Amino acid sequence: MSGPDVLPLEELGMADVPRVGGKxxxxxxxxxxxxxxxxxxPGGFATSADAYRAYVAANGIGPRLGELLAAHRSGRAGLRETGAAVRELFLGGAFPExxxxxIRAAYRALGARTGRADPAVAVRSNATAEDLPDASFAGQQETFLDVVGEEALLEACRRCYASLFTDRAITYRELKGFDHLAVALSVGVQEMVRADLGAFGVMFTLDTETGFPDVVVVSAAWGLGETVVQGSVDPDKYVVFKPLLGAAPAPVVERTRGAKLQKMVRDDDAPAAAPRTRxxxxxxxxxxxxxxxxxxxLRLARWAxxxxxxxxxxxxxxxxxxGSTGELFLLQARPETVQARRGRTRFTVHHLEGSGPVLASGAAIGDVIAAGPARVVRSPADVEDFPAGAVLVTGTxxxxxxxxxxxxxxxxxxxGGPTSHAAIVSRELGxxxxxGTGDATAVVADGQELTVSCAEGERGRVYAGTLPFRAEEVDLGSxxxxxxxxxxxxxSPDAALRWWRLPADGVGLARMEFVVNSIVQxxxxxxxxxxxxxDEADRRRIAELTEGFEDPGEYFVQTLALGLAKLAAPHHxxxxxxxxxxFKSNEYAHLVGGAAFEQAEENPMLGFRGASRYYDPRYREGFALECRALRRVREHIGFRNVVVMVPFCRTPAEADRVLAEMAAHGLERGREGLKVYMMxxxxxxxxxxxxxxARFDGFSIGSNDLTQLxxxxxxxxEALRALFDERDEAVTRMIAEAIRKAHAAGIPIGICGQGPSDHPDFAEFLVREGIDSISLNPDSFLRTARRIAETGRRLAAGPGSTMDA
Known part of the structure; x- marks a missing residue:
């Protein structure tokens, strides 16, 4: 039985937003x-804005509501006092018969479809101005889970109406300029999915921190969804690369396990009028x-x-x-409202220009930096005198x-995680x-000066003191x-998605050892x-890191593969x-367990490093894991655009041994389009x-080591620093010869060393010599790219340069 005030969900569409809200x-x-x-x-039904207005009229709420809100706007009544009084108006009312x-008839019909006399339902509020492209009211009104029985349903609907005037909803509407009296509320009633026995999560069809559009980001935790939405648990996180869905077996580029210390479940012993969860x-x-x-x-990502x-x-x-059937369901879909408002070619880059002790770290929300005195708040009751411009430090x-x-x-x-309430509102407010720092409220002192940096990748850091930083406005279209x-x-995979807007022609150097050091460990x-x-401490740490892996080697392969895949994703x-x-031998020795496998060398820079390790019995089995990880990146995750590069290869005979070792592990040059470069x-x-x-598909000049040698x-x-200069004539002559010989052999040659990022005149020299590519550090990309373009135009116009080879 339906009418203008109660409508089956399957009869609704986006044209009905004014009647039932966006959700x-x-x-x-x-x-x-x-x-x-x-x-x-899940199927169900919705009450309409007409039902809300009928409720308001039948209970005479309108005039008194207007008076209360007017008193609040004029400053004669506080927010809490006003909100409580308005909510009492709704809770004391009754529906027109x-x-x-x-509503009862629609509930009985839902029971008939599901085969249950009194089906458990989820009752969700939806303001009729909710989920607009430039504003999100999500999470401001109440949701009631596991509601059973007709009278309990009507009470839940009343409570949804009252939640239209929670303190946070009143504040948000004022912030966005919405007329309180013009916003109505629809109630959605859906068959209850037994997530209390299973799981719940949130998905976004872009990266919420950087706006990178080619991923689906999925969070997941056990039990009902309030713990994820409220941020009281740290959920698992999965990132799927959309362009490879259907084209590769498993294009998952991140899989991070959250702590998930608690979950919300159904409370069968709760009184009928009380929340039936715990x-x-x-x-x-x-x-x-x-x-x-x-x-x-992958199923969820395809749905997204x-x-x-x-x-x-x-x-x-x-x-x-x-959890009772193992089936997955979508519960809500609404527009993403933060990154959708940001342009693809214009953005602000924040640069931290100082350093200090790191007090705490966690998931970074946004990509900016701020500083201010800490205000440690343990309860909402303690926020009345919160000073403007302070850093809010709290549990959740x-x-x-x-x-x-x-x-x-x-x-x-x-x-909390990236989909917690704190994260969502912080994005909305900029x-x-x-x-999810774990201990910020314990390690930060009230009043302590802090710098909060979210400009260093996915890990945000809370620094002691006020550190210098700057903001750079960039128009990539120019x-x-x-x-x-x-x-x-x-x-760093953590920062991989941050630079996706840069108009780069690819990645000239992805450093595997950084991923090993920072993530694999x-x-x-x-x-x-x-x-x-x-070493007993090393054994314990290895056991912690490899927990859940029957084969410890698989931990290395999976972790390295995911890190490399995330580096590749923005550039596919x-x-x-x-x-x-x-790594050099001294650097390898500092990895967990590394001391047992590395011998001290007088000069590690010229010792057992690069190509010489890959076929040597001392490291050969470790190199096999590197090859397995690269195969997984290319063939299982799907990034066949990954090129493998061999560093520090001393002789052609050594090149042959490395290529043979790679082929033995499935990385055969030319197979499945694999290209192999040499430093x-x-x-x-x-x-x-x-x-x-004759043995490689391309060269990449490593100017640091070439200059050194x-x-x-x-x-x-330190004492010889003044002599180390890749612009020295001896070095530039070697580079010019390498470029000439590579072109004569018909293979591309680029440079991935630090030189072009540090010295624009060195970049000019490379352009004049006809190098095919220059790979820059992301933070120097913009200024050096302009210099390269100027050099190219000048060379096209005629001879002359700032530097001779």
């Missing part, structure tokens, strides 16, 4: 448009396990892409797994905290936030095109020969050159360039 209209749209294509959405009967601690098994396997992650394609815009979705936030967050310079929380390919050097030989690790399908590990960084590489060119200067020697 309910979107659920109807999903059921109608995508239900037949495999996207599962005809509306109440239609928080419980998760088990050790639940904390150690990932909530989703790859098959479920279908929804995004249907709506033609980035989307914010909620999903749940029914919920929608009642919005008024104080508006006054904060930055937000730091102990708990605040930097570091969430960058000139260049004849020389301009690429970027990348190292363990010496690969310690994973294949664990019995040789004698352009080439991404990944250099095989190039040109040893004088023998230039002298015998013709022979090396041509001039005989230890690049780490």
């Amino acid at each position: 309910n209209a979107s659920l109807g749209e999903l059921l109608r448009a995508l239900g037949g294509r495999g996207v599962r959405v 005809d509306t109440a009967e239609r 928080l419980v601690a998760t088990t050790d098994r639940e904390r150690r396990a990932f909530v989703l396997d790859d098959a479920d992650v 892409v279908q929804v995004e394609e249907h709506y033609g815009r980035p989307m914010d979705l909620e999903w749940a797994e029914d 936030t919920d929608p009642d905290w919005v008024p104080v967050m508006r006054r904060a310079a930055a937000v730091v929380t102990d708990h 605040l930097p936030a570091v969430v 960058l000139p095109r260049t004849r020389t390919a301009i690429m970027v050097n990348v190292a 363990v010496h690969p030989m310690a994973l294949v020969r664990p019995e040789r690790v004698a 399908p352009r080439p991404v050159v990944v250099r095989l590990s190039d 040109c960084e040893i004088p023998s590489n230039v002298v015998l360039a013709e022979q090396f060119a 041509v001039l005989g200067v230890d690049r780490d020697a």
Whole structure:
């Protein structure tokens, strides 16, 4: 039984937003448009804005509501006093009998479809101005889970109406300029998905921190969804690369396990009028396990892409797994409202220009920096005198905290992830936030000066003291095109997506050893020969890192592969050159378990490094893990644009041994389009360039090592620093010869050393010599790209330069 005030979801579509709000209209749209294509959405019904207005009229709420809001605007009544009084008006009312009967009838019809006399339902509020492209009211009104029975349903609907006037909702509407009396509320009633026995999460069809559009970001935690939305748990995180969905077996580029210390479940012993949910601690098994396997992650990502394609815009979705059936469902779909407003070619880059002690770290929300005195707040009752411009440091936030967050310079929380309330509101308000630090409230002193940096990648940091920083406004549309390919050097998967807007021609150098050092952390030989690790602390740390892996070597392969895949994602399908590990023996020794496998060397810079390790029995099994990781990146995750580069290859015979070793592990040059480059960084590489060119598909000049070896200067020697200069004539002659020989052999040659980033005149020299590509550090890309373009124009116009070879 339906009418203008109660409507089945499957009869709704986006044209019905004025009647039932964006959330309910979107659920109807999903059921109608995508239900037949495999996207599962629980059925149900919605009360309309007409039902809300009828309720207001039948209970005489309108006049008194206007008086209360007017008193608040004039300053005669405080926010809490006003909100409480307005909510009491709604809670004390009753539905008109005809509306109440239609709600009961729709509930009985839902029970008939599900085969249950009194089905459990989720009752969700939806303001009719909610989820507009430039504003999101999501999470401000109440949701009631596991509601059973007709009278309990009517009470939940009343409470939804009252939640239209929570303190945070009143504040937000005033912030956005919405007329309180013009906003109505629709209630969505859906069949309850037994996430209390399963899981819940949130998805975005872009990266919410950087705006990178080619990923689906999925969060997941055990139990009902309030813990994720409120940020009281640290969920798992999965990132899927959209362009390879359907083209590669498993294009998952990140899989991060969250702590998931608690979950919300159904409370069967609760009184009928009380919330029928409760928080419980998760088990050790639940904390150690990932909530989703790859098959479920990919299914959710495909649904997210279908929804995004249907709506033609980035989307914010909620999903749940029914633990009794194992089925996945979409629960909500609404427009993403923060990154959608940012341009693709104009952005502000923040640069931290000082350093200090790091007090806490967590997930970075946003990409800016702020500083101010800390205000450690442990309860919402303590926020009345929160000073404007202070850094809010607290355990977690919920929608009642919005008024104080508006006054904060930055937000730091102990708990929560990128989809927590603190994260969502901070994005909306443009605040930097570091969430899920674990211990910020314990380590930060009230009043202590802090610098909160979210400009260093996915990990945000809270520094002691006020550090200098600057903001650079960049218009990428004004960058000139260049004849020389301009690429970027990348190292940290945490920061990989930050620079996606740069108009780079690919990655000239992705440093594998950085991923090993920062993420894998363990010496690969310690994973294949664990019995040789004698240090007890190292053994414990290895056990912690490899927990859940039957084969410790698989930990290395999976972790390295995901890190490299994330480095490659922003640049697909352009080439991404990944250099095989190039640690020196002293650097390898500092990895967990590394001391058992590395011998002290007088000069590690010229010792057992690069190509010489890969076929040597001392490291050969570790190199096999590197090859397995690269195969997984290319063949399983799907980044066939990854090029493998061999560093520090001393002789053509050594090149043959390395290539044979790679082929034995499935990385055969030419197979599946695999290209193999060589670092040109040893004088023998230039002298015998013709022979090396016959074995490799391209060269990349490593100017640091080449300068060191041509001039005989230890690049780490402080006393000789003045002599170390890649612009020295001896070095530039070697580089010019390498470029000439590579072109004569018909292979490309680029440069990935630090020189072009540090010295614009060196970059000019390279352009004049006709180098094919220059790979720059991201933070110097913009200024050096302009210099390269100017050089190219000047060379096209006639002779002359600032530097001779």
